[in-house]
Amino acid sequence: MSSFTPINSGSAIIRHGLPTPPPTPPPTALPFHPPPGPGPGPPTPPPTPVTPARGRTRERAPAPAPVRPSATPGRRRQALCKECNRCFSYKNIADHRKLHKMLGDEGGRARPCKQCKEHRKQCYVAIHPKTVNTYACAGCLHGHKACSFKSIKFERPKEWADRHPNLLGKENIPPKEADSPSNSSASNSNSSLSTSVSSVEDYPHNRPWELQ
Numbered sequence: 001m002s003s004f005t006p007i008n009s010g011s012a013i014i015r016h017g018l019p020t021p022p023p024t025p026p027p028t029a030l031p032f033h034p035p036p037g038p039g040p041g042p043p044t045p046p047p048t049p050v051t052p053a054r055g056r057t058r059e060r061a062p063a064p065a066p067v068r069p070s071a072t073p074g075r076r077r078q079a080l081c082k083e084c085n086r087c088f089s090y091k092n093i094a095d096h097r098k099l100h101k102m103l104g105d106e107g108g109r110a111r112p113c114k115q116c117k118e119h120r121k122q123c124y125v126a127i128h129p130k131t132v133n134t135y136a137c138a139g140c141l142h143g144h145k146a147c148s149f150k151s152i153k154f155e156r157p158k159e160w161a162d163r164h165p166n167l168l169g170k171e172n173i174p175p176k177e178a179d180s181p182s183n184s185s186a187s188n189s190n191s192s193l194s195t196s197v198s199s200v201e202d203y204p205h206n207r208p209w210e211l212q
Contacts, residue, residue, distance in 0.1 A: 095141045102126050102138040110166040114148040115140050125149065125167060130160035 078087040083100045101107060102124045109124060116123035122139030126132040129152075140147035152165060 092144075095144075098126070098132045098134060099138050099141055101132050102141075106131060107138065108164075109168045110137060110149075110164060111168060113137055113140065113166070115143075115145050125164045127163060127167060128160075129164055135161075135164065 079090055079093040080087050081096055088096050107124045107126050112120045112123040116139045124138040129135045135149040135152045136147035137149055
């Protein structure tokens with residue numbers, strides 16, 4: 001018996017569609033291996049300290065402060081004394097002018113202060129302390145010392161003595177002051193002292209030391 005293929009077999013396949021493919025077999029179970037983790041790397045080197053460049057350090061350094069003109073060493077300002085035509089610093093010119101008054105007609109010999117015990121002839125004071133604004137003697141002003149006569153000002157803080165309490169006599173007092181009624185009693189009481197002073201000092205107007 002011969003094989004016979006029907007004519008309408010192809011059309012039947014088209015009509016009913018493609019045949020259903022066989023089911024896909026399940027994939028074979030493969031062993032799962034997780035990916036390997038990162039291995040221990042090389043040790044991390046310590047951080048290198050950053051040192052600024054020399055040029056940058058010099059640029060960032062603060063500039064030195066400008067030097068004031070007053071700080072520069074130089075000659076101190078001085079004042080001229082019109083009495084002796086000599087220059088003194090502004091710090092000492094006031095005391096120097098007081099010396100001229102004490103050693104001139106406005107001053108006289110005094111009982112020596114504690115600092116002038118060994119140099120009695122230098123202890124001159126102002127007859128009227130208010131005129132020179134001090135009770136100190138000329139010897140201490142000349143040597144820039146603290147005169148013990150300044151304690152009188154602390155004892156009388158609100159008033160000046162009419163005459164210096166330690167004045168010996170009326171040596172070098174101008175005639176007008178010597179003849180005034182206010183000084184008549186003082187001149188009588190100090191007459192004996194003035195004679196003793198004149199006998200001790202041969203030249204009352206020639207000072208044994210120089211103004212400086």
